[in-house]
Amino acid sequence: MSAAGRVAVVSGGSRGLGRLLVERLLGDGWKVATFSRKPSEFTEQTAAERPEDFLWAPVDLGDRAGLRAYAAAATRRFGRIDLLVNNAAVLTDQELFLTVPDGRLDALIAQNLAAPIALTQACAKVMSVRRSGQIVNVSSINAIRGYRGVAVYSAAKAGLDGFSRSLARELGPLNIRVNSVIPGFFDSGMTAGVTAENRERIRRRTPLGRLAGIEEIADTVLFVISSGASFITGQTIVVDGGITC
Numbered sequence: 001m002s003a004a005g006r007v008a009v010v011s012g013g014s015r016g017l018g019r020l021l022v023e024r025l026l027g028d029g030w031k032v033a034t035f036s037r038k039p040s041e042f043t044e045q046t047a048a049e050r051p052e053d054f055l056w057a058p059v060d061l062g063d064r065a066g067l068r069a070y071a072a073a074a075t076r077r078f079g080r081i082d083l084l085v086n087n088a089a090v091l092t093d094q095e096l097f098l099t100v101p102d103g104r105l106d107a108l109i110a111q112n113l114a115a116p117i118a119l120t121q122a123c124a125k126v127m128s129v130r131r132s133g134q135i136v137n138v139s140s141i142n143a144i145r146g147y148r149g150v151a152v153y154s155a156a157k158a159g160l161d162g163f164s165r166s167l168a169r170e171l172g173p174l175n176i177r178v179n180s181v182i183p184g185f186f187d188s189g190m191t192a193g194v195t196a197e198n199r200e201r202i203r204r205r206t207p208l209g210r211l212a213g214i215e216e217i218a219d220t221v222l223f224v225i226s227s228g229a230s231f232i233t234g235q236t237i238v239v240d241g242g243i244t245c
């Protein structure tokens with residue numbers, strides 16, 4: 001679809017995959033609203049250089065009212081929402097399930113599942129007025145394969161995939177497509193703590209014999225929202241070099 005005048009909301013656009021998506025969408029002519037807890041050099045510079053096209057505000061995924069207020073602010077600023085990418089997520093340390101404290105368990109589910117669901121509801125209401133839109137939920141291969149130390153995060157991401165499928169049925173008649181993109185490992189702040197040994201293990205187990213470039217994950221998201229994917233909805237699109245095949 002032509003991006004001119006279209007508006008994207010991307011959660012977690014200050015760095016990592018979210019930042020790259022913001023850059024690419026702006027480059028393609030979208031207006032982009034994004035949030036994170038803290039600004040980055042990228043968000044500050046882009047807000048200064050592209051004030052007509054770019055909105056950043058501090059919002060925490062754990063703040064449900066803040067998420068709804070942010071969707072309302074983006075709509076006031078740009079007049080519409082055509083695309084939501086639920087990109088922001090939290091995974092700091094791997095921890096064994098038997099020792100995950102109760103509060104942390106709640107936070108992981110709140111930030112990685114309840115927050116994107118609430119943000120989607122707020123944005124989809126805006127999309128429904130025009131009977132057109134797209135939602136992309138950034139999931140993880142942890143949703144489709146078991147890995148030690150990430151059980152609660154995995155549950156949240158698997159929940160997000162189920163959410164994508166059922167929502168696609170509900171919103172399809174409103175011409176709103178909903179899909180999950182499921183990345184394998186890529187370099188970002190989230191994976192900065194992965195040891196060289198573990199990176200090498202992932203590389204060896206990957207049929208394509210290398211790790212993903214972050215731009216390959218962004219390419220997949222951009223494909224899913226493109227006219228070339230106009231009949232794809234309710235799907236989980238895996239981009240992992242084949243490690244889960």
Ligand SMILES: NC(=O)c1ccc[n+]([C@@H]2O[C@H](COP(=O)([O-])OP(=O)(O)OC[C@H]3O[C@@H](n4cnc5c(N)ncnc54)[C@H](OP(=O)(O)O)[C@@H]3O)[C@@H](O)[C@H]2O)c1
Nearest residue numbers: 012014016017036037038060061088089185186188189190
């Ligand atoms: N990296 C991987 O190997 C990998 C693999 C599979 C799936 N994924 C998924 O890909 C997506 C992007 O991950 P990434 O690796 O690019 O992550 P990242 O580099 O850690 O960036 C995360 C972004 O989300 C924001 N964020 C984090 N916690 C937040 C909170 N509580 N409230 C609001 N914003 C918050 C961060 O900004 P602040 O910290 O300032 O809030 C940042 O902008 C995530 O959904 C992740 O689960 C990543």
